[in-house]
Amino acid sequence: MPRSIATRLFLSYLAVVVVGLAAAAITISGLLLRYENDQTKLRLEELSAPFLTAIQTGVRAGQQPRDIVASLTEQAHAADSRLLITTPLRRVVVDSEGTLINVQLPQPSASNIGEFTDGDEQWIFVRQQLRQAVASAGGLGFIVVARPRAVFTDTLRALLPSLALSGLVALGFALIVAGLLSRTITRPLRDLVAGVRRFASGDYGTRVAIAGPSEVAEMSTAFNEMASEIQRARGSEQAFLADISHELRTPLTSIQGFAQAIAEGEARGDAVSHVAEIIHREARRLVRMVEGLLQV
Numbered sequence: 001m002p003r004s005i006a007t008r009l010f011l012s013y014l015a016v017v018v019v020g021l022a023a024a025a026i027t028i029s030g031l032l033l034r035y036e037n038d039q040t041k042l043r044l045e046e047l048s049a050p051f052l053t054a055i056q057t058g059v060r061a062g063q064q065p066r067d068i069v070a071s072l073t074e075q076a077h078a079a080d081s082r083l084l085i086t087t088p089l090r091r092v093v094v095d096s097e098g099t100l101i102n103v104q105l106p107q108p109s110a111s112n113i114g115e116f117t118d119g120d121e122q123w124i125f126v127r128q129q130l131r132q133a134v135a136s137a138g139g140l141g142f143i144v145v146a147r148p149r150a151v152f153t154d155t156l157r158a159l160l161p162s163l164a165l166s167g168l169v170a171l172g173f174a175l176i177v178a179g180l181l182s183r184t185i186t187r188p189l190r191d192l193v194a195g196v197r198r199f200a201s202g203d204y205g206t207r208v209a210i211a212g213p214s215e216v217a218e219m220s221t222a223f224n225e226m227a228s229e230i231q232r233a234r235g236s237e238q239a240f241l242a243d244i245s246h247e248l249r250t251p252l253t254s255i256q257g258f259a260q261a262i263a264e265g266e267a268r269g270d271a272v273s274h275v276a277e278i279i280h281r282e283a284r285r286l287v288r289m290v291e292g293l294l295q296v
Contacts (some may be wrong), residue, residue, distance in 0.1 A: 001163045009181065010182045013177070013181055013291050014175065017178070018171075021167055025027040025167070028163070041124065045123070046080075046129075047079050048126045051075075051076065051143075052143055052145065055069070055072070055130075056128075056132075056143070065141075069096050070096075070286065076096050080147060082095065082123070082145075083095075083096040084144035084145075085134075085144070087141045088142070090105045090106075090142070091104050092105060093190075096131070099119075107255075111207035113130065114127075120147060123146040124148075125145060125146035125147070127142040128143050129141070129142050180264055184212060187212070188209070188212030188213075189216060191194075191208050191211075191220075194208075196223065198232075204227065204234055207227060208220045208223055235287050247289055251282035251285045254282040255282050255286070262275055
């Protein structure tokens, strides 16, 4: 797990983008599949119309469905389609490809569109009931026009280069944006850390710029307020110590001067008593000042 906030933010932004791209890819894939299915059905209905009409016309003219389908097979191949005739129970009696004879087709939907599988290939078909009973079709059978189902993987494979390029471009922009966003948060934090270190080294005038997200800006504001309070307290402490040193220096100077006078013999006779009284008085004054300091 990365310990750096910048790295975590960068990876978080990148993960969000990757998940978004994956969701978009899945959505686009679903839309493409639906589009291909809709287009296949629409195209199938357009292609089936002339074949259905031709078969219905041939049946009314007394032609056998097998002969009609045989005459239309070449056109069906050109349209990438196949023609079938089924009984009312959906059993195939005529197949232009000849591979589904006697096979029962699945029940189509209400719109008469369905799907079946021939080998490994899927087909989508549309059917229409014969308007005239035909013995070979078991009565009023059905005309079926089928076309290979749009294979989604083929469409996706064709679009894959464009989709991959778009994804790479989006990922590149995401990397740039993620880097910029992470820096907008980490740069104020780095400035704050640098300010704290300068302050700890004794530079009590250090202040940091209030920038970045609201949480980081709030931290910078709190640091500046703390630094100002400490600087004021430090100034008050220095002023207090200067006053105390002055107050202590006065009695100590007196004590030192008069004691030196006695030691050097400058004070004799009655003067010694007077000097001793001064030393005693200043000493008591010094004691009171020290006691006052202890009570602060």
